[in-house]
Amino acid sequence: MILRRSPRSLLLSTPRPLVALAAPLLAACLVGACGKARDASDENHDEFSGETRDTEIKHEPCDPKGKTAKTLKAEDRLDKTAPYVTHVFDGGREICSFSDINGDGQIDLWTYFDESGARPRRHEAAYGIAKNVTEIGVYKDGQLDVVARDTTNGNRLDTWDHYVNGKIVSRERDKNGDGRLDEWWTFEQGSDQATIIQADPRTGKPDPASALKVEVGFVAGAASSTAPTKTPPKPTSAPAASSAAPASSAAPSASAKPAAKVTP
Ligand SMILES: [Ca+2]
Numbered sequence: 703m704i705l706r707r708s709p710r711s712l713l714l715s716t717p718r719p720l721v722a723l724a725a726p727l728l729a730a731c732l733v734g735a736c737g738k739a740r741d742a743s744d745e746n747h748d749e750f751s752g753e754t755r756d757t758e759i760k761h762e763p764c765d766p767k768g769k770t771a772k773t774l775k776a777e778d779r780l781d782k783t784a785p786y787v788t789h790v791f792d793g794g795r796e797i798c799s800f801s802d803i804n805g806d807g808q809i810d811l812w813t814y815f816d817e818s819g820a821r822p823r824r825h826e827a828a829y830g831i832a833k834n835v836t837e838i839g840v841y842k843d844g845q846l847d848v849v850a851r852d853t854t855n856g857n858r859l860d861t862w863d864h865y866v867n868g869k870i871v872s873r874e875r876d877k878n879g880d881g882r883l884d885e886w887w888t889f890e891q892g893s894d895q896a897t898i899i900q901a902d903p904r905t906g907k908p909d910p911a912s913a914l915k916v917e918v919g920f921v922a923g924a925a926s927s928t929a930p931t932k933t934p935p936k937p938t939s940a941p942a943a944s945s946a947a948p949a950s951s952a953a954p955s956a957s958a959k960p961a962a963k964v965t966p
């Protein structure tokens with residue numbers, strides 16, 4: 703059943719199971735019947751049966767040293783920091799490329815190719831001001847499968863978007879950086895709505911009673927495929943146009959608001 707509750711009320715709501723557990727524990731200690739004190743985190747640890755994700759951002763090298771490299775640079779001889787893309791080959795096969803697509807002297811995008819040399823298997827992006835990698839895309843059979851992102855610039859992954867046929871279908875989030883998933887989104891294809899479910903604070907498993915339908919500001923499934931082509935993006939000053947990243951409107955929670963109409 704869909705409950706219409708604001709995101710804020712969900713975040714601030716008291717984890718009722720902990721309250722229920724704390725009362726009898728306190729009563730037992732008052733009569734001297736308890737041993738080593740166990741706090742709420744112990745209980746959570748014992749009960750946790752949810753899912754975890756690796757939040758570490760691991761950059762995969764794309765080193766042209768010892769390899770054949772071809773660089774294509776924007777045709778502006780007066781601009782010393784013109785956008786460029788460098789293709790790195792092992793023999794005749796392209797293994798990866800890296801590019802500065804806005805010409806600010808910092809690499810924005812890396813693309814890695816599978817054994818065929820024709821299909822992407824991974825991309826990394828650093829579009830933020832801090833220049834560190836904030837997005838890692840993984841491909842299956844050349845198709846975008848999962849995009850993991852650091853949405854808070856906290857230097858760790860906190861959001862995992864899942865794609866089918868190049869279109870976003872679901873999202874997982876770790877909102878407190880402990881590596882445990884605590885929020886799941888399901889995007890309604892052909893609609894601008896998604897359903898968000900929070901984790902049960904005791905078990906870490908999705909709590910269906912927390913389901914909330916929200917408007918996400920874009921129509922899921924309407925956009926064209928986000929998978930990059932064989933050739934990495936041409937040097938351009940518009941990163942978003944060539945990015946394999948999901949549309950900015952797909953950014954978590956910031957743009958989400960409760961749907962006006964709540965459906966079961
Ligand atoms: Ca750049």
Ligand SMILES: [Ca+2]
Binds near residue numbers: 876877879881882883
């Ligand atoms: Ca978490």
